[in-house]
Amino acid sequence: MKKLYTLIIVLLVALNVQAQAIYKTIESYKLEGSRDLKIQLPRNYNPEDNRSYPLIIVLDGDYLFEPVAGNIDYQSYWEDIPDCIVVGISQAATRNDDFFYDSETFFPSHNGASFYEFMAAELLPFIEENYNASDFRIIVGHDLSANFINYYLFKDEPLFRAYVALSPDFAPEMINRLSQRLSILKRETFYYMATADDDIKSLRTGINEANSVLSVIENDKLLYAFDEFEDANHYSLVGRGIPKSLNEIFALFKPISVREYEEEILTSELSPYDYLIKRYETIEHFYGFEKKLIENDIRAIAAASDKRDDLDSFDKLAKLVRKEFSESMISAYYQGLYHEKEGNLKRALQRYKGGLLLEPSQFIDKEMILEKMYQIQDELKN
Known part of the structure; x- marks a missing residue:
């Protein structure tokens, strides 16, 4: 099993090669020196676009950057999570100094305090000045760095959302x-923690103690998740915890599932179209960036509109698809489908014909358009 997770990490690292990975050095007044950064931008990143992306800061970037960046690239490719900007900080030579805390107050001091200030005063401004990063920020750490990330929660306005x-x-x-701070959060914040059955014994004991405390916090602004992986150790748990944490953090962003379709959309007081609009508005409000309409969700809303005999929803959906995908066959397909459902076969045929010269989509291609055309032609003859 451990070999399997190692193989998965290698695969994700290989996939990550296709994304835009760049290396930068940042000069730091706080640290009185420079730091090397690894930066992965989304595959289709365009600095001229107005689009902004969630920012993921990876401490211990020497070994954590590639697993995180690979997972981001893979899951965003399938639209399970949004495209993100991933920044890893190389700390192999400075790790103990960077995460140093006072032996009496147990808060960052000396070099640890300098690194703490470097993050807020220098690193984040540098990233935001040079890249289209949104203010939805995630921070990732492992053992010592996983302790250090908690200090950013104690600011009046925490630097990170996850x-x-x-x-x-x-x-x-x-x-x-941590328990006291998470209990009084005023903004939705994700907190994910993981250990394993073969984790370092002293760490596992403390982590399970923490889970028993954090899991009973009553604060609807806290979104908490915990895993204790079987057949994993202190290092292999990283390969399992990263995708699990991303799934938790971006749960609202995910495509409409079968469960959501059956249990929420079909039973909602809202029309299918209004449900879709509200869903996307919620995503934008919660994460602070707009989600592009995806074909999976279009298919789900079209199916729900059909099942609920809601022609008005189908009409609005077809118009929205035409607006968002004017150069794609998907726009012609759903316009044609709407006219079919309203009984205007000639208009439907025109729409389908108009789609033959457009670009195929993930699910709609020329063969499907032709099949609909032949079907309507047969019906018109009869």
Whole structure:
């Protein structure tokens, strides 16, 4: 099983080669030196676009960057999560200094305090000045760095919206402080934590203690998730925790599922079209960026409109698709389908014919358009 997860990580790293990975060095006044960064941009990233992307900061970027970036590239390719900007900080030579905390207060001090300030005062402004990063930020850490990410929660306005703590090596008092802070959050915040059955024993004990405390916090602004993986150790749990955490963080973003279709859309007081619009508005409000309409969701809303005999929803959906996908066969297909359902076969045939010269979509191609045309021609003859 451990070999399987190693293979998965290798596959994701190989896929990551197709994304835009660049290397930068940032000069730091706070650290009195420079730091090397690894940066992965979305595949179709265009700096001239107005579109902004969630920002993922990866501590221990020497070894954590590739697994995180690979997962982002893979899952965003299938539209399960949004495209993201991933930034890894190389810390192999400075790790102990960067994550240093005072032995009495247990808060960052000396070099640790400098690194803490570097993040807010220098790194984030550098990224936001040079790349289209949104203010929906995620931070990822492992053991010492997984403890350090918690300090950013203690700011009056936390720097990040999501925290991924993989086998954290908690500082003394951190669990109690973390519980108190998460209990009074005023903005929706994700917190993910993971350990494993073969994790370092002392860490696993502390993590399970933390889970028993954090899991009972009553705050609807806290979105908490925890995993204790079987057949994994301190290092292999990383390959399992990263995709699980991303699934939790971007749960609202995911395409409409069969369960959502059956249990929510078909039973909603809203029309299928209004449900779709509200869903996308919720995503934009929650994450702070707009989600592009995807074909999976179009298919689900079209099916729901048909099942609920809601011709008005189908009409609105067809117009929205035409607006969003004017150069694609999908626009002609759903316009034609709407006219079929309203009984205007001649108009439907015109729409289908007009789609033959357009670009095929993920699900709609020339053969499907021709099949609809032949079907309507047969019906018109009869």
